[in-house]
Amino acid sequence: MADITKTGAYICSGCGIGDCVNVEALATVATKEGKVAFAKTHPMLCGAEGVALIKGDIASGAVTAVSIAACSPRVCYDIFDFGESAVLDRIDIREKVAWSQEPGHLETQALAEDYIRMGMVKIKAMELPVPFIPEEPSKTIMVVGGGIAGMTAALNAAKAGYKVELVEKEPALGGFANSLGMRLPDKAPYDAPMENDIGQLVEDVIGDDYINVHLGATINKVSGGPGIFDVSLSNGTDKAFRAGAIVLATGFNPYDVKKLTKLGADLPGVVGSVEFESMLKEGKAPPKRIVFILCAGSRDDEHLPYCSSVCCASSLKQAWLARQANPEASVTVIYRDIRTTGNMEFFYKQVQQDPGIFLTKGETPQVAREGDELSVTAENTLLGGKVKFMADMVVLATGMVPSTLDPSVKVDKPEDQMQDFDRDQVGKASILKLDYRQGPEVPDLKLGFPDSHFICFPYETRRTGIYAAGTVRHPMDASVAKNDAIGAAMKAIQCVEMVPRGEAVHPRARDLSHPEFAMERCTQCKRCTVECPFGAINEDEKTNPIPVKSRCRRCATCMGACPVQIINFKNYSIPMVGAMIKAIDMPDEDEERPRVLAFICENDAMPALEMAGINRLRINPVVRFVPLRCMGSLNLQWIADALSSGWDGIMLLGCKHGDDYQCHNVKGSELATIRASKVQETLDRLMLESERILVDAVQISDWQRLPKMIDGFVEQISEMEPNPYKGF
Amino acid sequence: MTAALEAAEMGRKVTLVEREPYLGGRVIRMAKYFPKLCPPGCGTEINFRRLRANPRVTIMVDSQVASITGARGDFTATIKTRPRYVNEKCTACGDCEKVCPVERSDSYNYGMKNTKAIYLADALAMPFRHSIDMSVCKGADCGECVKVCKYEAIDLAMEEKTTTITASAVVHATGWKPYDASRIENLGYGQIKNVINNVEMERLASVSGPTEGRILRRDNGEPPSVVAMVQCAGSRDENHLPYCSSICCLVSIKHANYVREQYPDSDVYVFYIDLRAPGKYESFYRKAMEDPKIHFIKGKVARIEEDESGRAVVTAEDIIGGGKTRVACDLVVLATGMEPESKSVAPLMAKFNPDGFILEELQGDAGLIACGVASGPFDVTTSTQNSTAAALKAVQAGARR
Incomplete structure (x- = not known):
């Protein structure tokens, strides 16, 4: 708890604040009601004089906590940075008041004064975080998978000076690339296949004394978390080591060509692209008439719904090589779309120049045996309508299946005891064997790829410190996989550097706060261990939660989940927000001045609200906004606090959930919605309108829509009777 | 970043x-x-x-x-x-904008909107400070902004x-920058008002853009009922950008979504050579294909002409359907490629x-x-x-x- 007698309130009157509200009255609220040591007003706190004023008070020992009522914390962050010399809180009365309210109005002044009241109790409840640093953290990086991606990740981590433990299940390094003859071009002018140089990469890895290679190895168990992953594996002998972060680069398996019976996979002369590749590699002369069928089992709901990205280019490569090996050969390629993006277009153009290669769009290809020959028919071709090609060999270009999938894996639990994360483990190949309460493997979003789901943050899996790279993460070609691996190595390095500093990794990078559990009051309800989106909390045999703190992303979903409020952060806690809720000057029932409390996501709804202010849109003055780290941190105690303090309505403005979820903590807004629905049920039982609670999704770009949406809710609340608990 | x-x-x-x-x-x-x-x-x-x-x-x-x-x-x-002519004391309060007498064409909005000579690029701008476009500013002779600024944030004499x-x-x-579509003469960009490029479409769809997010005809501000996307506008073309820009197919599908969301009765045509939606993007393409009002036509656009009502008439080959197709559009979006x-x-x-x-x-x-x-x-x-x-x-x- 910050010492309130050593807390200073600094109230800025600049940027129109002084024209909009009576700042001296705000100062009086801070001292008289907030009981802070003093409140100072200034016409431009962010100027040299204003900052010197605050720094002087800190230096003299007059204050150890500073509450600045001025602009949004999203600006002037560098100016109002006092490091560890004082607890700092910012109260936004510029964007949220001066820029969005009617100047001089009674309700405007009431709003600003309430924000001061809320700010004073907030800072009182805050403390400087004490970083959590695990004992004996390791900076070694474990890379799982010794193919192109894994080896590239290992080499690049080593080049930056990090020790690597490289784990490969096969007896040799190289992965899928070992099966290739020539490879796709990745250098200008991109016009011909290149020598397969996987051997060089293998040599580089073996020759690097920072990389310890484990061949023919199976992981037995990974326990701990970032900085302290304790790994045991065996490859004949048992080995154990500690790693700080993990790169998962286990690659893909080619789609099983045998499943493509509709494309004649069971007919003699019909081969998969992997088999054809080995024919070329072994120097077997290809037959005279070859037909390639692209998207064989890809872009197909019966097989792989997605596009595997590389089959177009690799089939063109095989067609080109077949023509080199047998200049008499005539090759037909039946495609749906030729997807040679970027510079691969140059190779496509080169292949198009070859008169022996005929490329045509064609749909619903059919393969049949006609005597000694094969026939392939396709519809809607470039030749007009249905066309039939005769062939000696048909090559089916099969797609990629992430190696994380193994349909034979079941989860040994009755259905009614299955949590979402248990279901997620069904069909997951046993690779990492994580000692996590939420299951042994990295969860995926869909289709088995342990991708982040975020366009802007591709590497964040739902297991902190474990970064997927290469084709296990997304279908991609080798040159993209190499860069992908280097990026994943970077994330792993970051993790091993940040954990020993006690810092959170992405997205709350550098946050030093962490959840603290008052275990003596724990009821072993398991909600925190179940709801943590990142599997950060283990359980002992009595279902006590065991937080593994370096796994924590600091979203505070556990804090929101806990029914007995035992999980809190030094600078973000249930009592803190609870005090804010109770701090306002609640108008009496007969005043007809309703009050609405809005919990808003700090990353999306809050900037949206501020942008409304920046664009000088009017925001309804009866609403007080409380930014949350994540909607997932919403604890139902706050709803109870709000209803019992007389708030007439409550809004929860988080981000979109569902398939295209935008919550950076994956499940935060979804969990808040579920929790709120329970309260709504309770309200109905208490004959209190459940419509008093609104849950909605707000995007950062919704600033124009947001004020109207808020007005709509306030109007609805105004039509109801006041909250009957007002004044109690 | x-x-x-x-x-x-x-x-x-x-x-x-x-x-x-x-x-x-x-x-x-x-x-x-x-x-x-x-x-x-x-x-x-x-x-x-x-x-x-x-x-x-x-x-x-x-x-x-x-x-x-x-x-x-x-x-x-x-x-x-x-020189930005605005120093770090700026609080972006906006008083200066109110008094500035000069307007400029806003490059942030690809010239589709004006700002004052002293402006804030966007409400989300970082750093959150104004700038002065000295190519249009009247300088010290005017100095209205300097007078009104309470924070001594404007310095018209600032030097490099x-x-x-x-x-x-x-x-x-x-x-990157968008490929200059006016160099593709047959597509009419820069000549026909209702032919725009894909980055302009983004601004039209953006709430902070020139139309506050409403997609409208560029000549008369009317809602469009027929919109075309022209793929590979300058890409995969030896005379322009020989490579594939990788993103334009998906961008156009996205744009088809924008139009269909705003105008449920509208029709969208996408003229393409190959529809490139690699990897998991395939599902995004599929969803668009399920919309009967989004018409994917494999064929290169031969030309775009303006008719007497200002509409842009797209003539393209239809490789699968056969023959030529002509579609009169209220708005045509050229899927221009990325030039480094x-x-x-x-x-x-x-x-x-x-x-x-x-x-x-x-x-x-x-x-x-x-x-x-x-x-x-x-x-x-x-x-x-x-x-x-x-x-x-x-x-x-x-x-x-």
Whole structure:
């Protein structure tokens, strides 16, 4: 708890604040009601004089906590940075008041004064975080998978000076690339296949004394978390080591060509692209008439719904090589779309120049045996309508299946005891064997790829410190996989550097706060261990939660989940927000001045609200906004606090959930919605309108829509009777 | 931003040099990302937040690198910072804008909107400070903004500043610009009002854009009922950009979504050569195909002409259906490709391929690194991924081993 007698309130009157509200009255609220040591007003706190004023008070020992009522914390962050010399809180009365309210109005002044009241109790409840640093953290990086991606990740981590433990299940390094003859071009002018140089990469890895290679190895168990992953594996002998972060680069398996019976996979002369590749590699002369069928089992709901990205280019490569090996050969390629993006277009153009290669769009290809020959028919071709090609060999270009999938894996639990994360483990190949309460493997979003789901943050899996790279993460070609691996190595390095500093990794990078559990009051309800989106909390045999703190992303979903409020952060806690809720000057029932409390996501709804202010849109003055780290941190105690303090309505403005979820903590807004629905049920039982609670999704770009949406809710609340608990 | 942040969070000091007065590049000007149709501002805000939390990154906006000398591990860069005429005391209160008597065409909105000569690029702008466009400002003769500013934030006599820094590695993340569609004569861009390019479409769909997010005809401001997307406008074409720009197919599907969402009765035509929706993007394409009002037509557009009512008439071959097709459209969006900006930011030490992308394979080991569209035509997620890789390559240049 910050010492309130050593807390200073600094109230800025600049940027129109002084024209909009009576700042001296705000100062009086801070001292008289907030009981802070003093409140100072200034016409431009962010100027040299204003900052010197605050720094002087800190230096003299007059204050150890500073509450600045001025602009949004999203600006002037560098100016109002006092490091560890004082607890700092910012109260936004510029964007949220001066820029969005009617100047001089009674309700405007009431709003600003309430924000001061809320700010004073907030800072009182805050403390400087004490970083959590695990004992004996390791900076070694474990890379799982010794193919192109894994080896590239290992080499690049080593080049930056990090020790690597490289784990490969096969007896040799190289992965899928070992099966290739020539490879796709990745250098200008991109016009011909290149020598397969996987051997060089293998040599580089073996020759690097920072990389310890484990061949023919199976992981037995990974326990701990970032900085302290304790790994045991065996490859004949048992080995154990500690790693700080993990790169998962286990690659893909080619789609099983045998499943493509509709494309004649069971007919003699019909081969998969992997088999054809080995024919070329072994120097077997290809037959005279070859037909390639692209998207064989890809872009197909019966097989792989997605596009595997590389089959177009690799089939063109095989067609080109077949023509080199047998200049008499005539090759037909039946495609749906030729997807040679970027510079691969140059190779496509080169292949198009070859008169022996005929490329045509064609749909619903059919393969049949006609005597000694094969026939392939396709519809809607470039030749007009249905066309039939005769062939000696048909090559089916099969797609990629992430190696994380193994349909034979079941989860040994009755259905009614299955949590979402248990279901997620069904069909997951046993690779990492994580000692996590939420299951042994990295969860995926869909289709088995342990991708982040975020366009802007591709590497964040739902297991902190474990970064997927290469084709296990997304279908991609080798040159993209190499860069992908280097990026994943970077994330792993970051993790091993940040954990020993006690810092959170992405997205709350550098946050030093962490959840603290008052275990003596724990009821072993398991909600925190179940709801943590990142599997950060283990359980002992009595279902006590065991937080593994370096796994924590600091979203505070556990804090929101806990029914007995035992999980809190030094600078973000249930009592803190609870005090804010109770701090306002609640108008009496007969005043007809309703009050609405809005919990808003700090990353999306809050900037949206501020942008409304920046664009000088009017925001309804009866609403007080409380930014949350994540909607997932919403604890139902706050709803109870709000209803019992007389708030007439409550809004929860988080981000979109569902398939295209935008919550950076994956499940935060979804969990808040579920929790709120329970309260709504309770309200109905208490004959209190459940419509008093609104849950909605707000995007950062919704600033124009947001004020109207808020007005709509306030109007609805105004039509109801006041909250009957007002004044109690 | 990604490359800078990834290196800084690991622990390195980074100087981030940006030519524009704000961070965020092209994506912050976009309405939505594909395939989730989520706003780029969301991820950008996270990056801003990471920057705010990280004093290891020195941000230099309005700045360009004038020269780089030295070698891996020991570069010296000279950075020129254009005068912004607004100093760090600016609070973006906006009083100056109210009194400024001059307007300028807003490059942030590709000229489709005006701002005052003193302006804030966007409500999300970082740094959150105004700038003056001196090419239109009346200078000290006017000085209205100087008079009204309470914070002594405007300095009309500000001069260019030169800064010299040392660095162990250089990351080129200079991005792209839309290919100049007026060079594709048969498509009528610049001649026909209702023919626009895909970055302009993003601004039309953006709430902070010229139409507050409403997609409207450019000649009369009426809602469109027929809209066409013309793929490979300048891409996969020896006379323009010979490579595939990778993203335009998906961008156009996204644009089809914008139109269909705003106008449920509208028809959208997409004229394409190959519809390239690699990987998991396939489902985004499929969803669009399920909409009976989005018509995908395989065929190259031969020409676009204006009819007497101002509509843009698209003539294209229809490869599958056979023959030619003509569609009169209220709005035509050219899916223009990405042209690397890298050549225009010379003189750097980088080497380019014939198309202007930085050839990193020749110089990565020399500490000259490229990422994002400076290195190839990539989408946002691939750019983010290879920018993270670029950060490690840069870290390696300063590593002792």
